[in-house]
Amino acid sequence: MIGYLFQCELALLELAERSWDDPAAEVRMEVLDDIEFLHGSGTPAELLQSKHRSEAGQLSETGKDFWRSVASWIDALKKIGNPGVESMPLLRLVTTQVAAEGTFYYLLRRGPGRDVSAALARMEEVAAADGPKTTAEERKLYLELSPSQRYQFVDALVISDGSPVMSDLDSSLARAMGIRVNQQDAVLDQIKGWWYRVAVQLLERKDPARQRASVSAQELLCRLDEVSDQFAGENLPITEELRRLTAAEIDAYHDDLVVKQMRWIGLKDRAIATYLRDYHHARAQRSEWLRTFKITEEGLADYEQRLWDEWDHIFVDLTDDLDDESEEADKRSVGKNVLSKTMDKVADEPARLGSTTVGWVGRGTMHSLADRADPDEGPGWHPDFSSLCRNRANEQEK
Template identity: 60%
Template sequence: MTGYLYQCELALLELARHSWHDADIEVRMELLDDIEFLDPQETTPRELLQSKHREAAGPLSETGKDFWRSIASWIDALKVLSGTPGTSTPLLRLVSTQIAPESTFLHQLRSGADRDISKALVRMEEVAKDEDGPDTTAKDRALYLKLTPAQRHQLVSAITVNDGAPVMSDLDSKLAKELGITPSDHAQAALDEIKGWWYGMAVRLLERKNPQRMLPSVSAQQLMCRRDEVTDRYAGKNLPITETLRNLTQAEIAGYTDRLVVTQMRWVGLPDSEVAMHLRDYHHARAQRSEWLRTFKITPERLEEYEGELHYEWETTFRRRTRRVRDEMDEEDRQAIGQDILDDTMDRVADTPPRPGSATAPWVAKGSIHGLSDQADTAGPDRALGWHPDYDRLCRRRNETQEQ
């Protein structure tokens, strides 16, 4: 079990390391190898990584299954990749918590001045042919010997042994360093939040049955965005406002005429001037949120949490204001209550930041909750909202009319 958890956290650590020099790189797990790194512009992985965790310190064995099962896995992966046009051999990394002794080919496959492919090839062939070798790796060694000399050279040239990797209990300190989390009173809490997010991503990376849940990869940009969300919250940093608030043109307003966001305001009898004012917030909030997502200033997961917080503020107002609604109440009075719901909601959400601990322009929250009103006919009960006391009935009638 520790080995599986180690693989998951090692993928996070390696992604953080890669992010310093390549923000576009992506990671995935359990497809061609334990961990894979790929460039979104390329058709084949850049790197295949085997993760080997052993709590007990000791030497990495030339005849052991950690190495030879990795060899078998890489041979299978390269066969799959050979069918892809323009394929180049990826880097093949064996990351082990054990140490490669100096007298072994494992030591000769480490990066650095002592690396010697020729000597490693000779010694690997001797080990692979040894009839007294362990039965547990016999099939894997035989698979290696079936390769042509050229294929063996290609395979071994791509291998790098990274021995002496940190054990599970030492990963947190390494991860904090790679994420740039400096020692502070909140360092562990920040690290725990990032790891919690990552385990959720890992579950989706490993999903194979439900396409709705499946996640093909996670990029270094996504990780850095989540890191910034968490660390900035403890530091109180604000999201940048890049939109310049301005009144919309008549043409821009006309573009929203048939949208539910406008219809909802019409149902409570708002005049054109107020509709234009609210549309201004809605228009710019949409653009600002899109910019934050595009530039990895915020994650979709955090925006979903934010919408939940806005919905809570609306629901509190809606329940209070609709307590006095009676069946015999006329439409004019219902519209007046709807206007109160709208006004009170805007006051409540104005200071709700997209990222806890920060501050932002009030129109971001106001426009975002209008975005929820624009989806009231399709959203679930935890996201649907409106201003008119009977907005849900009016939404259903509107949908029926459109279908007809």
């Protein structure tokens, strides 16, 4: 079990380390290998096998961990069309065990002591030996490669030995992400909580709606900013220039639910135009934040949930005294009050905790929620918005 968790957190660590030089790097898991890294194309630039042993010890040249990895890599390379030297992915074994001097593992580590030719000769000697039977098939598979293929294979092979064991990974993660020591536990708890949810999506194979192909270093950096900003208070950039909407822009929203919600409480054109201005620019600003990885979809969903919660308290409080016998005029009056108080409250809610956000982003985002309101959950302004939303949906279906 620790081995699987190690694989998951190793993918996070490797992605964090790449983020400094290549924020466009992407990671995926269990497609062609334990962990894969993509760099601007569908073909992996690196195939990584992760091996965790709590009692480190030394790597055995005839060990199952290595030779089964070799067989896995050969199979993966066949699936991507046996790439040539130019497009050959890096084949990397990350292990908590240690490479002893004189072994081919030692010769395939990064650094000045790397010697591909000597490692190749030693690997072929081990592969051709009589035993052990536990790796006979995998060693045979390697020897069936042509001499040039074996050289290309070994040339692409990198041994990363002495990796921290699972219980020591947190300090490596904190360093890779640049997290301050006094914030390490709090920030890592949130980052790892997010990462494990992402990992489940990466590993999902049955439900397309719940799966994702990969995660980029840029998205990790964005999530790290969101979490770190709770302690630093950094504000999201405002790039939208607030302006009056044209008559054509306003008219384009004429049949949208966001406008219907305002019509149901009796708002006039001038008030609707003002609220639509917030709605229009907040939509564009949120899209810009998502596009440029200033906020993640999870961070935005958290913000919207906080806005919804403010509305819910206000709506329940102001509509509690109404009943089925209440006059329509009274209901509209209450609805206007719900809208006004909600707008005042959400204008002060930051898009990212610990920061500040201009008021029109909160007001406009609240209208976005009203535009896609759930009849059972809201948000809405009119006390009877639930039935009004259902009636509208029924009419549209007809």
